Amino acid sequence: MRSELVMYRVGTSRHADKAKSKEDFRMYGVVLWSDETKNRAVIWCDDHGDLAFYRRDARARDTKMPFKAGDLIQFDLKEATAMRIVSRPRVVERESYPNLTDDLREAGAAMGALKHVCESPEPESAEIVPFLRKRVAAMA
Numbered sequence: 001m002r003s004e005l006v007m008y009r010v011g012t013s014r015h016a017d018k019a020k021s022k023e024d025f026r027m028y029g030v031v032l033w034s035d036e037t038k039n040r041a042v043i044w045c046d047d048h049g050d051l052a053f054y055r056r057d058a059r060a061r062d063t064k065m066p067f068k069a070g071d072l073i074q075f076d077l078k079e080a081t082a083m084r085i086v087s088r089p090r091v092v093e094r095e096s097y098p099n100l101t102d103d104l105r106e107a108g109a110a111m112g113a114l115k116h117v118c119e120s121p122e123p124e125s126a127e128i129v130p131f132l133r134k135r136v137a138a139m140a
Contacts, residue, residue: 052075054085069098070096073089075088
């Protein structure tokens, strides 16, 4: 089992990547989450920048999802306006980092970054006021 994540950048430097933001370039990444029913995945990229998103082509939905959480993949990355998009993914090594998602979640919780996600809020007492249809209609 690998104790740390080490990935190497292929191709251009980070500075060149920003200049080529509308073009595709090759990258490695680890799949953090995938959902075969929704045909989507989230990938942590080797440049440790924003996460990248994969959405399986509608024509390929009859086939099995090509990877799952923990797989090391190589892919073309396109930086769109609001997100990074994965295309042409290829599995390099299956289950390369099987515990990465849990390790990141635990590290985030230990740093307090996921406190609102990991802990249930304390129940608060509140007075519940029913809205009557007549009252709501009169306000509209």
